[in-house]
Amino acid sequence: xxxxxxxxxxxxxxxxxxxxxxxxxxxxxxxxxxxxxxxxxxxxxxxxxxxxxxxxxxxxxxxxxxxxxxxxxxxxxxxxxxxxxxxxxxxxxxxxxxxxxxxxxxxxxxxxxxxxxxxxxxxxxxxxxxxxxxxxxxxxxxxxxxxxxxxxxxxxxxxxxxxxxxxxxxxxxxxxxxxxxxxxxxxxxxxxxxxxxxxxxxxxxxxxxxxxxxxxxxxxxxxxxxxxxxxxxxxxxxxxxxxxxxxxxxxxxxxxxxxxxxxxxxxxxxxxxxxxxxxxxxxxxxxxxxxxxxxxxxxxxxxxxxxxxxxxxxxxxxxxxxxxxxxxxxxxxxxxxxxxxxxxxxxxxxxxxxxxxxxxxxxxxxxxxxxxxxxxxxxxxxxxxxxxxxxxxxxxxxxxxxxxxxx
Amino acid sequence: xxxxxxxxxxxxxxxxxxxxxxxxxxxxxxxxxxxxxxxxxxxxxxxxxxxxxxxxxxxxxxxxxxxxxxxxxxxxxxxxxxxxxxxxxxxxxxxxxxxxxxxxxxxxxxxxxxxxxxxxxxxxxxxxxxxxxxxxxxxxxxxxxxxxxxxxxxxxxxxxxxxxxxxxxxxxxxxxxxxxxxxxxxxxxxxxxxxxxxxxxxxxxxxxxxxxxxxxxxxxxxxxxxxxxxxxxxxxxxxxxxxxxxxxxxxxxxxxxxxxxxxxxxxxxxxxxxxxxxxxxxxxxxxxxxxxxxxxxxxxxxxxxxxxxxxxxxxxxxxxxxxxxxxxxxxxxxxxxxxxxxxxxxxxxxxxxxxxxxxxxxxxxxxxxxxxxxxxxxxxxxxxxxxxxxxxxxxxxxxxxxxxxxxxxxxxxxxxxxxxxxxxxxxxxxxxxxxxxxxxxxxxxxxxxxxxxxxxxxxxxxxxxxxxxxxxxxxxxxxxxxxxxxxxxxxxxxxxx
Ligand SMILES: [Zn+2]
Ligand SMILES: [Zn+2]
Ligand SMILES: [Zn+2]
Ligand SMILES: [Zn+2]
Numbered sequence: 088x089x090x091x092x093x094x095x096x097x098x099x100x101x102x103x104x105x106x107x108x109x110x111x112x113x114x115x116x117x118x119x120x121x122x123x124x125x126x127x128x129x130x131x132x133x134x135x136x137x138x139x140x141x142x143x144x145x146x147x148x149x150x151x152x153x154x155x156x157x158x159x160x161x162x163x164x165x166x167x168x169x170x171x172x173x174x175x176x177x178x179x180x181x182x183x184x185x186x187x188x189x190x191x192x193x194x195x196x197x198x199x200x201x202x203x204x205x206x207x208x209x210x211x212x213x214x215x216x217x218x219x220x221x222x223x224x225x226x227x228x229x230x231x232x233x234x235x236x237x238x239x240x241x242x243x244x245x246x247x248x249x250x251x252x253x254x255x256x257x258x259x260x261x262x263x264x265x266x267x268x269x270x271x272x273x274x275x276x277x278x279x280x281x282x283x284x285x286x287x288x289x290x291x292x293x294x295x296x297x298x299x300x301x302x303x304x305x306x307x308x309x310x311x312x313x314x315x316x317x318x319x320x321x322x323x324x325x326x327x328x329x330x331x332x333x334x335x336x337x338x339x340x341x342x343x344x345x346x347x348x349x350x351x352x353x354x355x356x357x358x359x360x361x362x363x364x365x366x367x368x369x370x371x372x373x374x375x376x377x378x379x380x381x382x383x384x385x386x387x388x389x390x391x392x393x394x395x396x397x398x399x400x401x402x403x404x405x406x407x408x409x410x411x412x413x414x415x416x417x418x419x420x421x422x423x424x425x426x427x428x429x430x431x432x433x434x435x436x437x438x439x440x441x442x443x444x445x446x447x448x449x450x451x452x453x454x455x456x457x458x459x460x461x462x463x464x465x466x467x468x469x470x471x472x473x474x475x476x477x478x479x480x481x482x483x484x485x486x487x488x489x490x491x492x493x494x
Numbered sequence: 495x496x497x498x499x500x501x502x503x504x505x506x507x508x509x510x511x512x513x514x515x516x517x518x519x520x521x522x523x524x525x526x527x528x529x530x531x532x533x534x535x536x537x538x539x540x541x542x543x544x545x546x547x548x549x550x551x552x553x554x555x556x557x558x559x560x561x562x563x564x565x566x567x568x569x570x571x572x573x574x575x576x577x578x579x580x581x582x583x584x585x586x587x588x589x590x591x592x593x594x595x596x597x598x599x600x601x602x603x604x605x606x607x608x609x610x611x612x613x614x615x616x617x618x619x620x621x622x623x624x625x626x627x628x629x630x631x632x633x634x635x636x637x638x639x640x641x642x643x644x645x646x647x648x649x650x651x652x653x654x655x656x657x658x659x660x661x662x663x664x665x666x667x668x669x670x671x672x673x674x675x676x677x678x679x680x681x682x683x684x685x686x687x688x689x690x691x692x693x694x695x696x697x698x699x700x701x702x703x704x705x706x707x708x709x710x711x712x713x714x715x716x717x718x719x720x721x722x723x724x725x726x727x728x729x730x731x732x733x734x735x736x737x738x739x740x741x742x743x744x745x746x747x748x749x750x751x752x753x754x755x756x757x758x759x760x761x762x763x764x765x766x767x768x769x770x771x772x773x774x775x776x777x778x779x780x781x782x783x784x785x786x787x788x789x790x791x792x793x794x795x796x797x798x799x800x801x802x803x804x805x806x807x808x809x810x811x812x813x814x815x816x817x818x819x820x821x822x823x824x825x826x827x828x829x830x831x832x833x834x835x836x837x838x839x840x841x842x843x844x845x846x847x848x849x850x851x852x853x854x855x856x857x858x859x860x861x862x863x864x865x866x867x868x869x870x871x872x873x874x875x876x877x878x879x880x881x882x883x884x885x886x887x888x889x890x891x892x893x894x895x896x897x898x899x900x901x902x903x904x905x906x907x908x909x910x911x912x913x914x915x916x917x918x919x920x921x922x923x924x925x926x927x928x929x930x931x932x933x934x935x936x937x938x939x940x941x942x943x944x945x946x947x948x949x950x951x952x953x954x955x956x957x958x959x960x961x962x963x964x965x966x967x968x969x970x971x972x973x974x975x976x977x978x979x980x981x982x983x984x985x986x987x988x989x990x991x
Contacts (some may be wrong), residue, residue: 204988212939271989274978278936278970278986281977347915348984350908355982381822382905423824424878426904437899438880440815444914445637445907451814459914468813 648684
């Protein structure tokens with residue numbers, strides 16, 4: 088088992104290099120269309136960053152993977168794929184990402200009904216030393232997946248994720264709520280990315296620094312401990328050219344996502360110029376995740392056959408956002424920009440909007456008051472809206488020339 | 495953090511550089527941080543003018559005390575954090591805002607605008623700032639409208655008609671920039687009265703049509719005034735009376751000095767007491783301040799007490815607007831299984847609805863073939879489908895030319911939701927010897943360990959570096975605190991509960 092995983096990892100790396108090679112060849116071909124893009128409303132509001140100047144492809148990049156663990160959704164597709172298998176694929180994907188550039192970084196967030204949690208990096212634990220035998224027996228979750236001979240950086244990530252994930256799954260099973268905490272996971276991904284992009288990178292997962300990870304930990308505590316100025320000034324504090332993206336893997340078919348927080352996260356991602364990619368399993372498309380990917384220039388793919396997910400991950404999702412404009416990517420073309428009704432929570436495509444607070448309603452509230460801000464709606468407007476379409480009876484046209492009848 | 499580092503390491507730089515530290519790229523924190531009363535941002539001191547600032551050397555602030563360098567570190571840390579905290583002044587009192595706004599921007603185009611106290615000239619600087627302002631304005635006020643006027647040579651010129659399309663305004667400003675050397679270069683005297691009357695008529699006229707046919711929407715004028723006088727054909731006080739009557743709010747940014755008539759104009763239209771200094775009338779001190787004052791106008795005005803009282807009397811409520819949320823359709827289905835050049839294109843009809851009242855406001859029905867050809871732009875190829883009549887339009891927001899439904903992306907609306915549900919500020923955890931949290935909940939940054947407190951003096955200068963959300967009691971670092979309140983508007987901890 089272990090050997091297959093590593094073997095897979097190496098093939099993925101090979102694949103990755105071919106992908107980038109492909110990318111560079113396509114560059115020249117597709118360039119004109121890319122620069123032809125005229126600014127429109129979209130150009131300002133939605134596609135803010137396609138026009139940004141591409142930095143060199145050597146810049147390190149941060150990949151944050153969010154795995155939605157809502158149990159019901161995984162149960163629904165249990166015939167197709169298990170969490171175990173999907174995790175395996177994601178690990179390979181992350182390892183491939185790490186292998187592309189020495190300074191590439193990964194983060195892994197699990198989001199379940201009990202909340203969201205960083206599985207990696209986890210500053211509380213040191214995954215660096217190869218564990219002693221006894222510990223292996225006790226703590227190592229699925230020894231088959233991680234071998235000691237693995238490349239150090241891969242092993243650190245894999246061990247951390249697997250161990251924490253097992254812990255996480257136990258917690259998931261212990262809770263009985265069904266709410267999705269995806270907005271929380273996304274918010275955490277954004278705060279973490281924000282730190283990585285703009286601030287010091289003292290908890291770093293780079294291969295170079297991970298080798299002296301103990302000193303690194305010291306440095307990071309030091310930095311936080313007050314010498315932030317001095318410590319980060321010397322170490323990782325070059326103006327970061329880091330790129331970042333987020334991959335959401337979700338099988339959740341229910342539209343129970345919290346609308347406003349998700350939207351806030353989308354705008355923030357948009358402004359930070361980071362793409363949100365979505366790999367959607369399960370049976371249905373998720374309108375909000377579609378919007379998230381569309382607004383941030385990410386890739387949204389509904390994967391019908393998740394058994395081959397490693398292939399999709401290592402091709403479509405492996406392409407850096409900076410070279411995406413040059414590549415024709417598989418995509419589900421239509422995006423449903425549905426909004427969420429504030430009263431019923433259902434998604435609407437034709438609704439009513441309060442002009443003070445802009446909250447969206449699928450029905451006119453009986454009270455005549457806005458559910459969000461409490462404003463009273465105009466009676467006349469309400470009456471007009473409730474009346475619905477009316478066929479206007481045509482007034483008889485007066486024949487021109489005939490004088491009005493005199494009394 | 496980068497910024498503060500720099501300042502500490504190179505003390506030759508005056509610390510009054512403040513407010514520019516937005517290390518993130520465009521937009522995230524570009525919005526102004528100054529408080530609304532036109533005060534300049536924190537570190538520039540109370541009275542602001544750059545040249546009046548006392549020279550502050552960073553080594554003067556640092557005082558050694560008995561704890562040696564450990565405390566030095568923490569002093570610096572607390573200084574940095576205090577500054578970041580100050581920068582972030584987020585109004586978190588939830589108040590309703592009349593979010594559908596119509597704003598007329600009046601730019602001074604008189605001779606005074608050729609002054610070179612702003613580089614390259616006042617006029618050029620104003621134009622480039624206005625361009626930024628347009629983008630930011632429509633970002634924060636997605637379904638609002640704007641128009642631009644210029645006071646020049648005693649009259650008022652229309653630069654752009656009232657419209658909700660940012661690109662239209664930006665194009666007009668660009669044209670103005672390009673034309674500077676001939677037709678529209680600053681000339682003559684400004685006339686406040688003429689431009690105010692024109693702005694008023696534009697506001698009143700545009701409130702008749704479209705979706706915003708209601709008196710509850712806010713009507714605003716933003717005046718950028720470089721001159722120190724106005725030459726008017728009639729009595730400007732009558733004009734002010736009209737503005738007050740029509741409930742039009744005027745904000746003014748002065749580029750040189752306060753002018754009495756502007757003060758009166760602002761005070762009267764904003765229901766303020768006579769001749770008090772108003773947050774609606776600011777005189778710039780330098781370029782950054784100009785930008786801040788301008789960006790202050792992006793945030794929607796709170797609904798005034800008078801309006802609230804009126805609402806409570808149920809005289810007339812706010813309107814409810816019917817809107818459609820179209821889905822995006824990509825008419826071009828590219829098939830590239832074996833050969834990447836093999837595309838199947840479907841021609842698409844789209845009826846677009848250009849800006850009302852502009853020169854190109856003829857109804858256009860365009861056929862896009864989805865070709866990757868020369869003048870086709872990929873954005874146009876994408877269409878949006880009206881959910882009511884299934885007609886396709888290419889630009890949003892717009893009014894469906896077929897069925898008259900207002901079409902908007904839900905993301906446009908959602909952009910202003912954080913104004914509705916402001917996030918409560920985090921509170922600093924008091925310094926103590928031990929803390930419950932080790933890491934920042936948002937970014938995993940390791941917090942400093944607890945310190946045994948020896949003296950009161952050191953207590954004051956220290957910080958726990960932890961900022962706690964009172965709802966979910968998770969601790970955040972200062973950077974996450976700023977980021978969460980300035981950009982994200984969600985607390986990651988609360989979202990996970
Ligand atoms: Zn409302
Ligand atoms: Zn329609
Ligand atoms: Zn943090
Ligand atoms: Zn919270």
